[in-house]
Amino acid sequence: MKKALIIGGGFAGCAAAHQMSQLSGWDITLVESAPFLGGGVKTHWHGGHPFTYGPRHFLTQDDRLFDYLNRLVPMRRCQEHEFVTYIEQDAQFYNFPIHKDDVQRMPECEQIEEELEVAHGAAAARNLEEYWIGSVGRTLYEKMVKGYTEKMWMLPEARMLDDFGWSPKGVALKEGPRACWDSAISAYPVAPNGYDDYFDIATAGTKVLLNTTITDYDLEKKRAKINGDWHAFDLIISTVSPDVLMGPAYGELPFIGREFLKIVLPVEFAFPENVYFVYYAGGEPFTRAVEYKKFTGHKSDSTFIGLEMPSLTNKLYPYPIKTEIAHAQEYFENMPEGIVSIGRAGSYKYIDIDDIIDQAMVMAEQIKGGGLDHPVPIHGDWFRDVAAEMRAANAA
Numbered sequence: 396m397k398k399a400l401i402i403g404g405g406f407a408g409c410a411a412a413h414q415m416s417q418l419s420g421w422d423i424t425l426v427e428s429a430p431f432l433g434g435g436v437k438t439h440w441h442g443g444h445p446f447t448y449g450p451r452h453f454l455t456q457d458d459r460l461f462d463y464l465n466r467l468v469p470m471r472r473c474q475e476h477e478f479v480t481y482i483e484q485d486a487q488f489y490n491f492p493i494h495k496d497d498v499q500r501m502p503e504c505e506q507i508e509e510e511l512e513v514a515h516g517a518a519a520a521r522n523l524e525e526y527w528i529g530s531v532g533r534t535l536y537e538k539m540v541k542g543y544t545e546k547m548w549m550l551p552e553a554r555m556l557d558d559f560g561w562s563p564k565g566v567a568l569k570e571g572p573r574a575c576w577d578s579a580i581s582a583y584p585v586a587p588n589g590y591d592d593y594f595d596i597a598t599a600g601t602k603v604l605l606n607t608t609i610t611d612y613d614l615e616k617k618r619a620k621i622n623g624d625w626h627a628f629d630l631i632i633s634t635v636s637p638d639v640l641m642g643p644a645y646g647e648l649p650f651i652g653r654e655f656l657k658i659v660l661p662v663e664f665a666f667p668e669n670v671y672f673v674y675y676a677g678g679e680p681f682t683r684a685v686e687y688k689k690f691t692g693h694k695s696d697s698t699f700i701g702l703e704m705p706s707l708t709n710k711l712y713p714y715p716i717k718t719e720i721a722h723a724q725e726y727f728e729n730m731p732e733g734i735v736s737i738g739r740a741g742s743y744k745y746i747d748i749d750d751i752i753d754q755a756m757v758m759a760e761q762i763k764g765g766g767l768d769h770p771v772p773i774h775g776d777w778f779r780d781v782a783a784e785m786r787a788a789n790a791a
């Protein structure tokens with residue numbers, strides 16, 4: 396039997412364990428520093444209400460990924476939900492993605508219409524600010540995006556984000572339906588404990604060590620010191636930030652984190668029927684309020700709201716800044732053979748649950764094909780290219 400070590404038991408570690416367990420001949424150990432699996436997607440309870448840290452609904456354009464998860468933990472579709480943003484200067488809630496119809500309700504309506512007329516597009520944009528101004532004009536950008544972005548990333552200037560090839564919702568200005576994800580699958584597990592059964596199913600064939608943090612690594616020899624003893628592996632799958640795995644040889648990789656505030660309200664529902672969460676783009680100390688019952692289907696006379704406040708106390712969002720991504724790339728390029736780095740921190744990329752399952756699938760395909768004699772930073776464009784090549788080869 397070959398031996399694999401998985402570092403971290405969040406979604407990425409569990410998805411990796413599941414994929415590895417379906418390849419024959421691997422003895423798998425997963426090490427998780429927390430007392431539970433699932434990372435931020437684990438379901439917790441407050442006043443009888445189930446919740447995760449952040450919305451964590453499953454969003455994907457890829458039926459294959461939805462089918463995989465839905466087979467293991469049945470999912471409830473929630474296609475209809477709309478996001479809204481509170482703009483305190485207007486004392487108004489507007490749709491997000493920005494909706495064309497809302498422009499009529501904005502005090503600067505005429506100015507915005509003029510700017511939309513001449514918006515030249517985002518093709519030549521060099522940073523997030525140019526992307527948005529090119530897409531929707533300066534007034535809408537400053538009202539709806541700039542302040543929110545600076546708060547969310549704790550940055551003095553939103554334009555510091557220059558890996559801007561995405562708009563968070565895939566569209567800058569929407570027309571037609573208000574549901575945010577009308578072109579994607581949006582779903583949440585039916586079970587009251589959310590995704591938790593997935594973490595157990597995925598790791599059923601794996602030796603799981605909770606409350607365990609690896610203190611020393613010898614990556615060249617693929618060895619790790621676990622609970623005081625050195626163990627050697629044939630493969631190490633890391634889901635932690637590469638600067639944690641390798642030591643900060645190429646500089647510390649910055650992340651932004653979140654504090655989480657819990658509030659139970661004495662009403663059955665606080666938000667309108669199709670509103671599951673609200674963004675706050677102004678001076679409020681929080682970025683988002685989520686009404687969990689909308690996702691979980693929990694029945695109660697009260698409702699539970701989670702507020703997310705940007706913070707430096709934990710590492711949850713890698714910065715979409717090219718210089719930082721280049722630092723991460725240095726780690727990936729210098730990773731010894733037989734080390735795979737996946738997951739949000741492990742890829743140093745702002746990816747979601749669906750991308751993470753996809754990464755684990757691609758990784759397992761590579762291992763099956765014997766293609767792990769080269770370091771495999773499953774990261775960014777490289778990952779997308781390999782995934783596309785594999786699908787094309789499989790389809791042929």
Ligand SMILES: Cc1cc2nc3c(=O)[nH]c(=O)nc-3n(C[C@H](O)[C@H](O)[C@H](O)COP(=O)(O)OP(=O)(O)OC[C@H]3O[C@@H](n4cnc5c(N)ncnc54)[C@H](O)[C@@H]3O)c2cc1C
Pocket residue numbers: 402403404405406407408426427428429432433434435436448449450451452453454607608609634635639653703711712737738739740741746747748749751
């Ligand atoms: C607030 C928030 C809201 C989100 N909402 C959504 C959403 O609605 N939909 C969606 O698809 N995605 C969402 N995401 C993204 C998605 O949930 C994450 O990308 C995904 O869960 C990350 O999984 P991971 O395993 O890479 O990381 P994590 O969940 O962070 O797991 C890493 C694990 O490694 C453990 N660990 C860390 N260091 C060590 C160590 N040295 N030794 C052992 N263990 C260690 C940690 O305890 C943790 O359990 C959200 C993310 C955040 C932060």
